[in-house]
Amino acid sequence: MTLKFLVVDDSLTMRRIVANSLKNLGYENFVEAVDGSDALNKLAADSTINFIITDWNMPGLSGLDLLKAIRSNEKLKKLPVLMVTTRGVKEDIVDAMTAGVNNYVIKPFTPQVLKEKINQILETYNR
């Protein structure tokens, strides 16, 4: 399966860092979105996107709202979602998990952690 990532973050710096990390991991196919609403538009316009990496704190539709919107959409609900965020308190992680996040990376992250979480998600989906 060819992976096409959607990298969602309001910070240009973080979008570039995640994109660079993906390139270093050998994933060249990705698009970017600046917030949750932009991400939903991109998902509606491009059905080949099959992996979402999203930040939590974003203006308008947050990462958690985006996750909930994805999980409640028949067409999108099975898409893997990896949350990459500064929010490291237990309550937040539980909220994300309850909303249906597939895995959770806390910033600042290393490429190893990103790779590990992407692989864990892919393993679950390939089972």
Place this chain on the structure above:
Amino acid sequence: MGSKNIVQVFNKLDDLKLVFNYGQKIIPIIQNLIDFMRETVPLLENINNSISESTSKIPKASHKINDVTHATELATTEILDMVDNISGEISKLEKTYDGKFNEMKSIFTAEELEGAKESIKKIKDYSNNITLSLQVQDITAQQLAAVNHLIESVQKKLGELINDIEDADLDKIDRMNLELDEKITFDPNASYIKKDDHQKVADMIMDSNNLSSQEEVDKLFCK
């Protein structure tokens, strides 16, 4: 007028005398109170002016913070561009090295060639590490946004205080409204800590797929 009435008049006069005596005692106290208020009013005005002045400076401080965030984002983007350029050049060098490996074997020793390859790998790793360290910009931006939020709260409270003192001079308060950058959202607890403790906690929770409540999570962490 009978003697009884005269006695009543004298009694009333005695009461009046007592009132005058009491008045004589109380007048200096009232005078002191007036003097005190006379001295206090300028002090209150000073306090009011100081609060007004401080409040009027808050939007400036807030804008400065936003400027810092934008400047650091710009600088970070420039650094990322430079790191990308370095990585691109290194990749070219690596290709050349791999392509001319056999030719170089006759010029350099195996040790030297291995050392060069190791150096190329290290430069690539360092470049990647620079990129990752720049996550600090996003985290700092969130911390600054949290400070801005705090400043906004202080500004609102000071505004209310000035309203109370100046009997609702709303026009003046409106002029001091903050124009916060609504595009900035933040995590008040954001921190640039390169420890994997937080990630471990996240992993533990994520691994416990059956956990669905805070209570269960707390049990997991023996709270």
